Amino acid sequence: MNTRNLDVAAEQRQLASVVHPLASLSSEEIDVVRGIVANMPDFTENTRFSYVGLEEPIKSDVFAWESGEAPAPDRRARVWLHDLDKGVSTDSVVSLTTGLVVKTAVVDGSEGQLPVLDTEAMNIIAILASDEGWVAALATRGLTTGDVQIMPLSAGHYGYPDEDGLRVVRCLAFKQDYPADHIWAHPVDGLSVYLDLLQGVVLKIIDTRIFDVPAESGNYDDPEIQGAPLQGLKPIKITQPEGPSFTVDGEHIAWGNWKLRLGFDVREGLILHQLSFADEGVDRPIMYRGSISEMVVPYGDPSPNRFWQNYFDAGEFLYGRFTNSLALGCDCVGEIKYFDAVFADELGAPRVVENAICMHEEDFGSLWKHTDLFTGAHEVRRSRRLVISFFTTVGNYDYGFFWYLYLDGTIECEAKLTGVVFTSAYPGDNADGTPYPYASQIAPGLGAPYHQHLFNARLDMTIDGTSNVVNEIDAVRLPVSATNPHGNAFTKSSSPITSEAVSGRVADGSRGRVWQIASTDATNRLGQPTSYVLHPTDAPTLMMDPSSSVAKRATFGAKHLYVTRYDPAERYAAGDFVNMHPGGGGIPEFIADDEPLVGEDLVLWHTFALTHFPRSEDWPIMPMDYARFTLKPYNFFDKNPTLNVPAPVGEGHCIASSDQACGEVRSGLGVREDHCVDGDGSPLP
Incomplete structure (x- = not known):
């Protein structure tokens, strides 16, 4: 040694x-x-x-x-x-x-392959340049191998016998007119190629149709395309003269009543550990671990060159590898604390991405406010949130993952999507004049296939400890009856999710459906179980047919929620080895033993999603789009936990019981005028 x-x-x-x-x-x-x-x-x-x-x-x-x-x-x-x-x-x-x-x-490939390596991908251009069939296919389009860039993409699993045991990628080509030309504007469509990375050979070329290569530039960084700079925008400066409100000790963070640890993993990216909230001097646990365990981007174009397009950016590509180094004033604004990300490169040496994680505070408008008609009391408090985020660029898309902590105990997670949509040649409208049904035309001759982004958050909850239950809560409309003669009554239903096999649930906005994670041990002062409620965004689940390959591999996307008992080996929603996995990994395996879930140490697997029908405004670069969910305290505290937040100071505009407020009261309900007091408590004249 x-x-x-x-x-x-x-x-x-x-x-x-x-x-x-x-x-x-x-x-x-x-x-x-x-x-x-x-x-x-x-x-x-x-x-x-x-x-x-x-x-x-x-x-x-x-x-x-x-x-x-x-x-x-x-x-x-x-x-x-x-x-x-x-x-x-x-x-x-x-x-x-x-x-x-x-x-x-040994990972033998029967239950998935290791992710594609950069080292392997770098060899693809040389492999294709020496393949006569590929050179000929480009020549029929008036192109050479030097005219195009190759996008190697994960292969999925389609039961092809000649791919058993191989490390396969499927590739699409894009024309590049000069080194600074953005390739996404010029797809070479009707052509794709399958390669085996183990042998370094072409397995198959799929050449179905010759499209004109779209010619319009997609160079969003070109001043001529950007146009004249927008005039009239004045600078916005965000300052904290006394410094930030958080304290940092290594990866341990304290802010307001919150305490937590940060972590980073090259597969999952940003991780939050051991979130707790101080309540009357006691640090009460809420979430042991929160991360994005997997994501999948399935495309809906069934054409012979594109039906296989679906990418598990965490499991197949380890998107943490592509984490951006963030720049002050560009990606993050204000009093910023940066954390570096460290992971191993393909030779096993440490690689450091400086300023990978950004943390700062943001003003978030009013926290609570009331002007009382009877006393003249006028109180307002400002809200703020702690923002912890990172960005990663996976091919054409840029993803920002943002975790927000609020003063009232709320937790929110938001995925931000920007970058460039994946493009195709637009096949043209149908003979009857209807648009092509599987893609949008976003520029002359340029298409963008319909697709989804499904993110799965693994939420290891510890609401006042590890004995929890998840209840599904719906709003219930009640019919006219003897007890509801005027038809105005409505109520709620609450039913526990009792075991893993029945834990798959779908959001329903028409019922206001939420999922309550409640302690089975702790109660508040009213005897109610302490809990948090998961508020989902009611968005479509995985749109692909249940028999499809991607549906079998991304079972987590079929429902908005699954619940399992804590098992440290169950970390990824689509399983450990996603690349070329035949399906059934992850969630199906986790729930197969149907363990009971009441009063147990629970993990929630929550899928939140965006279904994208691209629009012309998404070209040549996509304005930010969003997918999110929220965790809110529900009977967790005995009362509003932000009563002690100080009133705004420094500007003299937020004085309780102002003369203006009293004037509004007087003109309203004729309240006794001696209820209106000055800022020092004395009655106003």
Whole structure:
């Protein structure tokens, strides 16, 4: 064994006792991981690191360590390796504490492949340039291999026998007129190619129709296309002269009554750990872990060159690899705290993305306000939120993932979508003049296929502890009856989700459907279970037929909610190895044993989505679009937890019981005038 690797491992063991069990892997720890792995017998110079991430200890071990009842859990990393020469992939867990390989298994491809490597993708241009069939297909369109850029895309799984055991990508071509020309404006449509990355050969070319390559520029960064700058916009400056209200200790954050830990994983991106809210001096747990466990972008064009388009950006591409380095004043404005992201590159060396995570406060309008008609009291408080976000660019799309914490205990998660829509040649309208039914025309001859973005949030909830239940709550309209003679009554229904097999639920805006995560142990002062309520956005679930390949692989997208008992091995909604998985991984496996869910340690799998019928305004770059959900306290507190938020100060405009307010009261209901008082409490004349 390399002596330097032993030294680094020894240093890591000395530090293990002071590293929080949920802390993101550091650069030094990634070096240690590589040192351990490099001594495995099958490690060669052709071995590439597909994934390195923290193997989080089980929840009970973390709790025992925090309470002082047990030593720090063994600090471990999960490592996926792929040998470019032999084609062998492995899934291993190594111990940073002991320097040993804890376990390892071969990933044989029958239940999915490791994600596509950049190293593999870089070889595709050379493979295609030497393939006579591909060169000829381009020539029939007046193009050479030097005229086009290739977009390698995940293959999915369609039961093709000749693809069994292979690492397949499917590729589309785009013409590029010069190095700074944005390729998305010029799809070379009617043509696609399937490649095997293991053998480095073309498997099949699908050449169905020759389209004219759309010629209009999509260079949104060209001043001529942008037009004259908009005049009249004055600067907006956001300042906090006394600094931000949050405090930071490593990855631990305190803000207002909130406490939490940040984390980063190259597959899941931003992770929030151990969210709690201080209530009368007690830090009450709300959510143990929140992350985006998976997302899928399925396209709805059934043409021979595009029917296979669906991308699991987390599981197939590890979108954390493409995290942006954020710039002050461009991506984040105000008093900003940045956090770097650290992950392993394909050679196992630490890669640091500076300013990957942005945290700041935002004013959010009125928190609460009332002008009382009888007392003249006039009170208002300003709301603010803590914003924690990161951006990643996956091919044509840019995704921002934003978590918001509010002073009243509300949690919100928002996915922001921008970038460039994936383009096609527009086939033209039908003979009867109706538009092509599966894509929008967004520029002359340029199409954008209909598609969806489905995000799955894994929400490991701990509402006042680990004994919880999820209730489905609907608004109920009541008919006229003896007890409702005037027909004005309505009520709500609440029913527990009792087991995993029946936990798949769909939002229903007509019923105002929400899901309540309630403690089965704790109550508020009125005897009501303390709880939070998940407010979904009522958007379409996965639009594909249930028998389709993507529906089998993205079962999580068929419902807005699934609920499972906590299992540390159940981390990703579509399963561990998504690339070329035949289907049935993730959620179907998690709920198969139909464990009971009342009074248990629960995980919610919530899909929130955007269905996109592109419009002309989305070209040549798409204005921001949004998908979101909200978690709100419901009987969690005994009363409004923001009563003690100070009144706005400094401008002199928010004085309680102003003369203007009293004038409004006097002219309203004829209230006794001595109820109107000045700012110091004395009656107004």
